[in-house]
Structure formats: C-alpha cells, structure tokens
Amino acid sequence: MFELPDFFVFYAKLKLFEFLCLIFTWHSIFKKRCYAKVFRV
Known part of the structure; x- marks a missing residue:
C-alpha cells in the first residue's frame, strides 16, 4: 500500500x-x- 507517493508526484x-500554462498565458497577454503600445493597434 504505497500508492500515495505516485499520486503526489x-x-x-x-x-x-x-x-506553466498560467505563466505562458500571462506572457502572451x-x-x-x-x-499594442508599440504599433498603436
């Protein structure tokens, strides 16, 4: 009964x-x- 470590990983x-998804989403925004600031879109 040592399935807890696998679940934790x-x-x-x-x-x-x-x-990482949050970082990439924020980076794209x-x-x-x-x-928008550079090209005044």
Whole structure:
C-alpha cells in the first residue's frame, strides 16, 4: 500500500503544468499589450 507517493508526484506535475500554462498565458497577454503600445493597434 504505497500508492500515495505516485499520486503526489502526479498531483505535483499537474500543479506545475497549470502554473506553466498560467505563466505562458500571462506572457502572451503581456506581449499583446506591448505590441499594442508599440504599433498603436
């Protein structure tokens, strides 16, 4: 009965993936704002 570590690793990877998605989403929004300021779109 040692399935807890595997679940913990899976949960940690899931949280890390969500965190990376959040960073990339914020980065794309930030890039769009930069482009809007530079090109005045």
